[in-house]
Amino acid sequence: MTHISKRYPGCIANDRISLAIDDGEIHALLGENGAGKSTLMKILYGVTKPDEGALTWNGTPTRIDSPADARALGIGMVFQHFSLFETLTVRENIELALGDQVGDSANLAQRIVDTSARYGLPLDPEQRVATLSTGEKQRVEIVRCLLLDIQLLILDEPTSVLTPQEVERLFETLRLLSQEGCSILFISHKLHEVVSLCDKATILRHGQVTGQCRPQEETAESIARMMVGDDIPISNDTQRATGTGVFLDIRRLSTKAVSTFEVALKNINFNVQCGEIVGIAGVAGNGQEELLRALSGEDTRSTQQLWIDGHCVDALSPLQRRRLGLAFVPEDRLGRGAVPEMDLNQNTLLTSFDSGLVRRGFLRPGAIRALTERIIAKYKVKTPSADASAASLSGGNLQKFIIGREVEQQPKLLIMAHPTWGVDIGAQVAIHNTIFALRNQGCAVLVVSEDLDELYKICDRLGAICDGAVSPLRLTDQMPLAQLGRAMAGDFDANEEAA
Numbered sequence: 001m002t003h004i005s006k007r008y009p010g011c012i013a014n015d016r017i018s019l020a021i022d023d024g025e026i027h028a029l030l031g032e033n034g035a036g037k038s039t040l041m042k043i044l045y046g047v048t049k050p051d052e053g054a055l056t057w058n059g060t061p062t063r064i065d066s067p068a069d070a071r072a073l074g075i076g077m078v079f080q081h082f083s084l085f086e087t088l089t090v091r092e093n094i095e096l097a098l099g100d101q102v103g104d105s106a107n108l109a110q111r112i113v114d115t116s117a118r119y120g121l122p123l124d125p126e127q128r129v130a131t132l133s134t135g136e137k138q139r140v141e142i143v144r145c146l147l148l149d150i151q152l153l154i155l156d157e158p159t160s161v162l163t164p165q166e167v168e169r170l171f172e173t174l175r176l177l178s179q180e181g182c183s184i185l186f187i188s189h190k191l192h193e194v195v196s197l198c199d200k201a202t203i204l205r206h207g208q209v210t211g212q213c214r215p216q217e218e219t220a221e222s223i224a225r226m227m228v229g230d231d232i233p234i235s236n237d238t239q240r241a242t243g244t245g246v247f248l249d250i251r252r253l254s255t256k257a258v259s260t261f262e263v264a265l266k267n268i269n270f271n272v273q274c275g276e277i278v279g280i281a282g283v284a285g286n287g288q289e290e291l292l293r294a295l296s297g298e299d300t301r302s303t304q305q306l307w308i309d310g311h312c313v314d315a316l317s318p319l320q321r322r323r324l325g326l327a328f329v330p331e332d333r334l335g336r337g338a339v340p341e342m343d344l345n346q347n348t349l350l351t352s353f354d355s356g357l358v359r360r361g362f363l364r365p366g367a368i369r370a371l372t373e374r375i376i377a378k379y380k381v382k383t384p385s386a387d388a389s390a391a392s393l394s395g396g397n398l399q400k401f402i403i404g405r406e407v408e409q410q411p412k413l414l415i416m417a418h419p420t421w422g423v424d425i426g427a428q429v430a431i432h433n434t435i436f437a438l439r440n441q442g443c444a445v446l447v448v449s450e451d452l453d454e455l456y457k458i459c460d461r462l463g464a465i466c467d468g469a470v471s472p473l474r475l476t477d478q479m480p481l482a483q484l485g486r487a488m489a490g491d492f493d494a495n496e497e498a499a
């Protein structure tokens with residue numbers, strides 16, 4: 001890629017970027033949120049058209065006008081958010097996505113079995129996607145690329161949805177692919193993974209290339225410095241605290257699964273106290289979504305099981321729960337955390353209208369804008385203005401905006417799913433410090449996440465969710481990683497002894 005530029009209203013996402021990848025090279029693309037990584041990858045995969053610049057593929061000047069063009073050349077991409085139909089089987093999904101490019105469809109099932117076995121990504125072609133774990137869904141996306149005699153595989157933050165074991169398995173596959181001559185372009189915010197996997201790294205900042213390095217000759221810290229400069233602290237201290245009284249009390253919470261895609265919650269009992277951070281670990285799809293919906297008030301089927309500040313809230317709507325001091329950062333930032341086509345002012349209003357933004361039934365545009373601009377400045381959300389649509393923000397910047405909007409309401413109970421998912425290292429520290437500050441003011445914080453590093457760093461007590469049941473919680477410093485791992489697999493016995 002030579003001198004690639006892409007402008008959006010109010011920003012230059014890619015500013016004369018040049019990037020070369022050799023055969024079989026595992027190349028990391030690094031940079032803070034909004035640096036332009038996804039835009040560059042979308043240009044390479046034919047999703048977005050560049051304003052300027054040239055592309056050379058195997059020595060020949062090339063144009064890529066669509067993902068089908070990219071696939072025909074041998075470029076595959078695994079996006080952060082999977083594009084699979086849950087009700088279809090693995091084979092049907094692959095057939096649908098590849099269209100004419102699928103080749104001989106009569107023996108597709110056998111080719112899926114062969115390819116997945118060869119790369120250590122076992123899959124049953126006739127299994128319905130809805131019954132797969134997140135790691136297995138990712139396998140479908142990768143195998144779909146590998147069926148097409150791929151020469152370059154692009155992965156956008158592939159490990160944020162995987163367990164540590166799945167990450168290791170994915171890396172083995174990627175190393176094997178690289179030995180066979182397939183190049184890999186890897187976007188990640190997890191620098192220790194980059195150090196362990198990648199041959200080369202290119203660092204972007206404000207849409208430009210600001211450096212290149214060989215990660216194996218660097219440390220996670222030195223790469224972080226290249227990304228964020230010297231002005232931002234890149235490590236923060238872990239500060240543990242003890243709660244001062246129960247604020248959220250979950251008593252024997254059980255729900256029935258209404259569809260085969262849901263997990264029933266099974267007799268969940270734990271509390272979150274004022275002035276502490278409780279973490280719930282777990283592999284995606286073990287009831288996290290169902291638990292979060294029951295807590296937020298989107299699902300009000302339970303009875304006499306949820307108590308906030310001494311009030312039974314089972315019958316209360318999300319708004320009524322918010323009025324008791326709840327703030328909520330959901331898992332899905334585009335759709336539930338924010339409305340993509342609304343601008344940031346409107347998205348602020350969605351959950352903050354009780355913060356003086358409405359008077360006698362009339363909106364106060366000046367107050368709404370002032371609060372939105374305060375969130376943008378304080379949480380360093382990179383956007384041209386408060387009038388930008390939520391959809392135009394990069395993933396990490398939208399996450400910062402949503403967290404800022406919720407935290408600025410000064411909640412008494414903050415429930416967050418994956419607080420720093422896709423957030424760059426500088427912003428991670430800022431978000432963690434914000435959570436610590438809220439906790440130190442007495443807020444009860446519940447974090448549901450798959451990121452174990454993060455949970456160990458910020459939580460005062462920890463437990464795990466498996467198949468709709470939550471293990472007894474333990475003080476973080478008394479919960480060895482192996483034990484948390486066992487609890488994530490449903491073995492709660494060791495935790496029980498201590499509880």
Ligand SMILES: Nc1ncnc2c1ncn2[C@@H]1O[C@H](COP(=O)(O)OP(=O)(O)OP(=O)(O)O)[C@@H](O)[C@H]1O
Pocket residue numbers: 008009011012013031032033034035036037038039040382383391392393394395396397422424
């Ligand atoms: N469709 C769009 N319309 C307007 N602006 C956009 C659009 N897509 C991206 N941008 C802007 O381009 C810049 C680069 O965004 P991009 O998504 O490439 O960043 P990124 O490095 O991938 O960030 P992250 O790590 O948060 O995913 C951001 O400022 C973003 O707001």
